[in-house]
Amino acid sequence: MKLKVASKILGANDRLAEENRRIFTESGVYVINLMSSPGAGKTSLLESTIKALSGKLKIGVIEGDITGTDDAARIDKLGVPVVQINTGGACHLDANMIYEALGDLDLKSLDLLFIENVGNLVCPAEFKVGENLKVMILSLTEGHDKPLKYPLMFQESAALLINKTDLKPYLDVDVEKIRKDALSLNPATKIFEVSCKTGQGINDWTGWLQTLTS
Ligand SMILES: Nc1nc2c(ncn2[C@@H]2O[C@H](COP(=O)(O)OP(=O)(O)OP(=O)(O)O)[C@@H](O)[C@H]2O)c(=O)[nH]1
Ligand SMILES: [Mg+2]
Ligand SMILES: [Zn+2]
Numbered sequence: 001m002k003l004k005v006a007s008k009i010l011g012a013n014d015r016l017a018e019e020n021r022r023i024f025t026e027s028g029v030y031v032i033n034l035m036s037s038p039g040a041g042k043t044s045l046l047e048s049t050i051k052a053l054s055g056k057l058k059i060g061v062i063e064g065d066i067t068g069t070d071d072a073a074r075i076d077k078l079g080v081p082v083v084q085i086n087t088g089g090a091c092h093l094d095a096n097m098i099y100e101a102l103g104d105l106d107l108k109s110l111d112l113l114f115i116e117n118v119g120n121l122v123c124p125a126e127f128k129v130g131e132n133l134k135v136m137i138l139s140l141t142e143g144h145d146k147p148l149k150y151p152l153m154f155q156e157s158a159a160l161l162i163n164k165t166d167l168k169p170y171l172d173v174d175v176e177k178i179r180k181d182a183l184s185l186n187p188a189t190k191i192f193e194v195s196c197k198t199g200q201g202i203n204d205w206t207g208w209l210q211t212l213t214s
Contacts, residue, residue, distance in 0.1 A: 013127055016095035020102070020130025027107035029060075030213045031115065033093075033131035035153055038119030040139040041163040043071045044196035045205075046114055050078050052206045053112075057213060060110040062101050064093040064118045071116060081105055092124040093117050099130075111213050121146065125153040133157075133212070139164040144174040147181035154182050159190040161205065166195040 024031050034042050043063075050059050060081040063071040072084035083104045085097050098115065107113070115131060117124040125134065136157040138146055141164055147154045154160065160182050162175060179191055190208060194201035 013095050016099055017128035017130045020095055020098055023102060024107065024113070024130055024132075027110075029107050029110045029113050031113045031131045031133075032209075033115045033117060033124075033129055033134045034137070035117045035121075035124040035134060035157070036119065036137035036139070037121045037142055040119070040137040040142065041161075041196050042116045042119070042137060043074055045137060045161065045163065045194070046075060046116060047078065048196050048199065048202050049114075049206055049209070050075070050080050052202055053209070056210065057111040058109060060105055060107075060113045062098065062105070062113065062115045064097070064116055066091070066118060081110070087118060091118055091120045091122075092127055093129055094127045095129050097129075112209065121150045121153055125156045133159070135159045135161070137161045137163050138178065140167055140171055140173045140175070144177040144181075147178060147185055151185050154185045154189070157186065157189060159192065159205075159208070162191065162193045163196060165193050165200060166198050 036042050046061060053059060061075045063075065063082060063084045065071060065086060066089060067086050069084045072082045075082040083101045085093065085101055087097065093115065115129060134157045136153050138160060140162065162178060182189055182191065192201055192205045194205060
């Protein structure tokens with residue numbers, strides 16, 4: 001009985017995600033659902049990406065947080081359209097939350113929309129929101145054991161950004177193991193080693209984004 005209820009709820013979410021997908025396609029906007037643990041660098045990556053693609057792609061952002069507007073304020077400073085969703089306790093975004101935010105964005109004016117999910121390495125990967133792709137960040141400070149402990153997000157993501165590479169000299173972390181385990185879970189995943197602090201690797205990432213949206 002309990003399993004039946006859970007699958008019904010997911011079914012309803014999937015249907016609404018399809019509706020969001022239809023709206024995005026009609027508007028000609030490419031949508032990326034960006035996921036990671038709290039603090040891995042989602043907003044920092046968006047800041048670096050927006051700066052690097054300024055004048056090349058028109059970017060918008062939906063920020064998801066349990067509470068507060070700090071992340072939206074960071075994006076707003078860069079002059080990019082942004083909507084903040086507060087989930088009021090929920091630890092992931094779902095399709096309905098995104099649907100309700102869409103009225104506050106001029107989708108037709110955008111090439112690329114990022115949805116920054118709530119910081120959480122587990123359930124954001126379970127919910128479609130209408131995105132073209134899911135992308136995740138793992139920062140080096142989280143450790144090399146994460147792909148095998150939290151496999152779903154690695155399986156679901158078309159790209160994995162390994163962030164905070166500037167901290168490598170200070171950490172006992174095996175980057176090759178992260179790569180190997182992530183590829184064993186999802187052989188098609190694209191891996192980028194980046195530092196949002198130094199800018200290392202950001203051009204490879206934004207180059208890939210441009211191929212997706214061209
Ligand atoms: N050393 C270093 N610090 C980084 C890097 N990227 C992000 N940070 C720092 O990590 C902290 C968290 O970064 P955010 O971008 O806010 O992380 P987030 O994933 O958006 O966090 P939540 O939205 O709270 O889940 C900040 O203090 C950043 O300055 C990096 O490449 N190197
Ligand atoms: Mg953030
Ligand atoms: Zn959740």
